[in-house]
Amino acid sequence: MTISTQSVNITRFSASRSQPQDDLLSVEEPLEISIRYGLNLEIKNLSVTMRTPGHDEELALGFLLSEGIITNYEQVIGAVQEDVNRVSVILHEDTPFDPTQFERHIYTTSSCGICAKSSIEAVRVESTLPEIIQHWTIEAPTLYRLPELLRERQADFASTGGLHAAALFTQKGELLSLREDVGRHNALDKLIGHALQTGTYPLRTQVLLLSGRASFELxxxxxxxxxxxxxxxGAPSTLAVQLAKEMKLVLIGFLRDTRFNVYSGVERIAS
Known part of the structure; x- marks a missing residue:
């Protein structure tokens, strides 16, 4: 059974008194992601990321796609949970893979999706991007409701206050799927891995909502x-806005209550 929260003993101070009590924290543990490739199923360790346990196979698959190692689920035989903190993804023997191009020299913390890249050039993933449908629009009142719907379904966040979330919605504001993790990039990788496994990738007609800020890697x-x-x-970074404009993505920040800022793609928001 996967445990994503843990109770700890604390002392809580309030005004002029203190008292012992239990507090619920988000679990953070390392996950080693590796692949097996080629005729002999050679093993390549790709990364160790700090994550909240749960949906580890989805996380590994989403990580491989966002690193440009795979472009579709047909290239994968399957993902195997070797033990509680290790996942291996088995590639079909004809899936091209050069292990020397995917070197990470340090572990990836829960707060960073690109910290372990070995060069500036490696930050931008060179991969074939899916065709992005750009003609559909969303009404502003539909967007206003999304953060509340997200909070209602963030079970672990409600208990701990310590998790990021990524969620997919329909164009009408219906929640499709949600993942939580101590790392914002992990939460999104889990969503992408789920889409790969369920045959809903690429996610051309869905709205992605992030519980925090929008960074370049997301x-x-x-x-x-x-x-x-x-x-x-939350807020986007300058590089996130630049990339969104380059890729012709809609990027919205500070989506709270009945307001938001549009940084890219304002023509696709209907008032």
Missing amino acids: IQKAALAGISFVAAV
């Missing part, structure tokens, strides 16, 4: 998954 992952509409509760 916009890049969204583009690789075919997502053309990204909304975030």
Whole structure:
């Protein structure tokens, strides 16, 4: 059984008194992601990422896609949970893979999706992007409702206050899927991995909502998954806005209550 939260003993101070009590925290543990490839199923360790346990196979698949190692689920035989903190993805023997191009020299923390890249050039993933449908629009009142719907379904966040979330919605504002993790990039990779496993990738007609800020690596992952509409509760970075404009993605920030800012793709928002 996967455990994503853990109770710890704390002392809580309030005004002039203190008292012992239990507090619920989000679990953070390392996950080693490796692949087996070629005729002899050679093993290549790709990364160790700090994550919240759960949906580990989805996380590994989403990571491989967002790193440009795979472009579709047909290239994969399957994902295997070797033990609680290790996942291997088995590639079909004809799936091209050069192990020397995917070197990570440090582990990936829960707060960073690209910290372990070995060069500036490696930050931008060179991969074939899915065709992105750009003609559909969303009404502003539909967007206003999304953060509340997200919070209602964030079970672990409600208990701990310590998890990021990524969720997919229909154009009418219906929640399709949601994943939580201590790492915002992990939450999105889990969503993408789920889409690969269920045959819903690429995600051309869905709206992605991020519970925090919108950083460059999250916009890049969204583009690789075919997502053309990204909304975030927090702020975007300058590089995220630049990439969204390059990829012709809608990028919304500060989506709270009945307001938001549009940084790219305003023509696809209907008032």
